[in-house]
Amino acid sequence: MLLVLIGAIGVQSSAAIAMGLFDALGVLGTSSVRMSIAAVILLAVFRPRLRGRSRAEWAGIVLYGVAMAAMNAFLYLAFDRLPLGVATTIDFLGPCLVALAASRRPREGLLAVAAIIGVGLMAGFGGPFDPLGLVFAALAGAAFGLYTLLAARIGQSEGGLPSVGLSVAVAAILTLPFAIPAVPLLEAQHLLPLLASAVLGTALAFTVDTMAGRLTSARVLGVFFAFDPVVGTIIGALFLGQLLTPAAVGGIVLVVAAGAGIVWSAGERRVP
Template identity: 40%
Template sequence: MTATLAPADQLGARLHGVALILVGMSSVQFSAALAVSLYPALGPLGVVTLRLAGAAVLLLALARPALRGRSRRDWRTITLFGLVMAVMNVCVYLSIQRLPLGAAITFEFLGPLTLALALSRRKLDFLWAALAGAGVLLLGSGLDGADAVGVLFALAGAACWAAYILLTRHLGQAFSGMEGLALGAAVGAVAVLPLGISAAGAELVRPGNLALGLLVGLLASAVPYSMDLLALRRLPAGAFGIMMSLNPALAALAGFLVLGQELGWWQLAAIGLVVLASAGATAASGTRRARAPAAR
């Protein structure tokens, strides 16, 4: 698209794309901070339920997917995608109950980072892996009294995030637009519904909680996915992937501004190392089209 534009127009399009990505990433991370504020009333499982229900309703309304004419293979992919999405969200929200938001997202970002390193074949990848490892060690040593269960949940979320990215590729090949994503989100919402009812009960349908939970679904799904689709029309896939590497840093900022979670210089340096490693690995992979969780 940008090949036929004048240099000034190309620069403008790319800056516009960068702005769209920043809006989308900020929406995801600040929605996570908003979700934490609902924990006293709903707990993490109740919040996950409303978040996925809100995402499913919004995405189904936007995509209006056809249910007929799907093969068994399509439904298996949708079901697996929805279950991975559900487990990923449960792990993410349980981890940020126990860890500062920036630290939790940094651990979880090891999933996409590991995937990027696995898909690339350059010797420089050893440097990125070493930087990421140093960042994780530094982050772990700097979190005094860190909840080991929270770290395990974050690492489980990282594994699910990598699987989510791979399954998103399959959905993109099998379905047009947002159809596969919408159906997968619906499966994920149904999967976590019993957990949410068990954990929060009638609190799920209290108007205030319901409105905030659906707002979390909007901010974490519809807004970033729309922003990313628009951004990918203006930016190369490699540049898009590098921008996504800022997620841990934005999570730390959201945790500080919304939740008052302060991180020391060591923790900030650790997050910076992981961000640098992820950006470098994404750049090295070149043509890989990285997509951090739109309906995450």
Template identity: 40%
Template sequence: MNVQRSAAESAAATVAVPEAAPALDAADHGPGHGTDPDAASGRKGVGRGAQLVPVVLVVAGGLSVQFGSAVAALLMPRAGALGVVTLRLAAAALILLVVCRPKLRGHSRADWGTVVAFGVAMGGMNTLFYQALDRIPLGIAVTLEVLGPLALSVFASRRLINVLWAGLALVGVVLLGGGGADRLDPVGVAYALGAGAMWAAYIVFSARTGRRFPQADGLALAMVVAAVLSLPLGIWESGAKLTVPSTLALGAAVAVLSSVLPYTLELMALRRLPASTFAVMMSLEPAIAAMAGFLILSQALSTTDALAIALVIGASMGAVRSQTGPRKRKKKEG
């Protein structure tokens, strides 16, 4: 499938995976079904179930990503933050190469430039985020990281209402840092914000890669680029620790939980779910991260932290809804 959205629309969606248009119940509206009350009742039941399926897939993908991050945090004492990034990206690259078997021929120089830029953004995003995760709680790290896609959405929309959402997010960030200079590691905060900037770049280049490469071929190739770039850093920090069987196994688990499984689930969800709805649901990532941090890492949040995360989530949802709303109205008028 090809990406059907512009760069601005991809920014609004805060994720750039291919979107499929066919409706699940299209085949149910063929000749002969409209006159059977039982069939109509059955279609309604199936319709409700079909609407719930993509929601479950998105939530499952979010849980997979954030619980994968929690497992990565547990692995860091063994392999270091850079070592965990290397294990995750290398394992994910191998899995995607086997599954996707991307074609290397028939691509232009511009195609390869795009996929390399996508890989650099992916590697930078993961490296910076894991450095943040090594210093600050998971829920706060994800909240700060989300500011990158939020800023991209605000800039892409050029609508005054989104300035309000940006201000709401800023209030949330101020609350997160309001407990004193020693409350949050400033280096960890800087890493999380840097990861957010790389996430914004990831969104842009993911959309461009999706237009140039079929299916998930571009993702697989970009993952290889990211893994190759991270390999020297991981070896420099962790060396032989990366070859310990238990460490390799946990690294593979992180790769599946944080990369392979969520991408698959999100791709399946977007075949049945509008990109705007998907984006709103993705805005819940900080809350899911906070839950994963509490359950696995025993990282309890204060009331102020919870309020700050809620403000950033609300700002993300508002930015997406305000950007997609006018588009829907134009379609109806057209």
């Protein structure tokens, strides 16, 4: 729980830092350059081996990198149009839907209805918020669902943290088409915020999430990811002035509670 909380604080605080670079580098340019910096840092720290890995291990590494790249790109596009708390709440639905898809019991269905009502409170009575921003957040959520499953898988594999470095390198390669055009736009004052954002929101966050995945299951990990919307709402209000209406806050609370309940309940095992 502590590791995931650290990751959530890192992701949301780095987003608040990076948003100040959107005008200069572009949304995708900022996200992609961060990813490249984080890849260099993690490869230097963990020095992962390239030989001796099975095809299945490489498939997991590449897929984890794809999930990282998609999640970051779409989430940052959502951050550009939505408050942090709203974007991360929609994003959190990804792990919830993964758990819901594996369940057939009425209890999870009722919790899903509660989560949908929470989304309605945010998007309707608590907004209205940018429709395209909501779409980007939903796409980020789809990638987040895959990320949740793979964080546990990679964390519990023999490769462990060195595999995370390779996955971030894969994500950096995939996002190079957006990073390369942003490089000529870099100025001296951009370097420190980029470095801080890359370390906090990418290198640190992906590392602690994978460490958490090594200690527990995807089910428990998905529940703990409910920290993200809460931390995003607090940081958005304190540092970005993104004050939400009571209805929107109520929607976030409803989605977080229902989503955590879905993930936990769907993972229960019946004792013979």
